[in-house]
Amino acid sequence: xxxNRPVNLSLATIIQVNLKSPVAIASILHRLSGIxxxxxxxxLLALLSCSLxxxxxxxxxxxLLSGLFARLVLFVGLAGLVYHxxxxxxxxxxxxxxxxxxxxxxxxxxxxxxxxxxxxxxxFVWVVL
Numbered sequence: 619x620x621x622n623r624p625v626n627l628s629l630a631t632i633i634q635v636n637l638k639s640p641v642a643i644a645s646i647l648h649r650l651s652g653i654x655x656x657x658x659x660x661x662l663l664a665l666l667s668c669s670l671x672x673x674x675x676x677x678x679x680x681x682l683l684s685g686l687f688a689r690l691v692l693f694v695g696l697a698g699l700v701y702h703x704x705x706x707x708x709x710x711x712x713x714x715x716x717x718x719x720x721x722x723x724x725x726x727x728x729x730x731x732x733x734x735x736x737x738x739x740x741x742f743v744w745v746v747l
Contacts, residue, residue, distance in 0.1 A: 644727035648705040651698040658695035686746075693745040700737040704730050 627635075636642035669679040682688055708730045712718060717726045 639724075640727040640731060641723050644705060644708070644730050647701060647731075648709075651702040651705070654695070654698040655702055658698060662692075662695055689746050693742055696741045696745060697738045700741055701734040704734045704737065 636646065665679055665682075668675045670676075683692060708717075708726050712723070712726065717723055
């Protein structure tokens with residue numbers, strides 16, 4: 619007799635299973651990038667506000683972003699924004715009924731991962747280098 623009771627899986631098993639699916643990877647990264655943006659966007663908005671307040675404020679932001687650590691922090695925030703935006707567009711397209719099949723979802727997730735990798739690489743060159 620087969621039991622239909624739920625089975626408790628270990629975290630290692632869950633990670634092992636989910637890392638094989640581009641859909642799961644895209645979903646997990648979308649959630650993580652959303653959490654990252656929750657904490658980073660207020661700082662980005664504060665920098666924007668300061669830079670637009672006056673020429674002195676703009677000079678202060680330029681001086682702050684002249685350091686490598688500050689540019690790396692800015693890059694991480696913008697990388698999260700790039701990924702979250704592209705994954706959000708994927709979700710909006712899926713809401714229209716496009717790519718709702720299992721194979722379509724895998725293709726869309728793979729496309730989002732590849733496009734975001736290219737966008738994040740371009741952001742790295744723009745901000746850090």
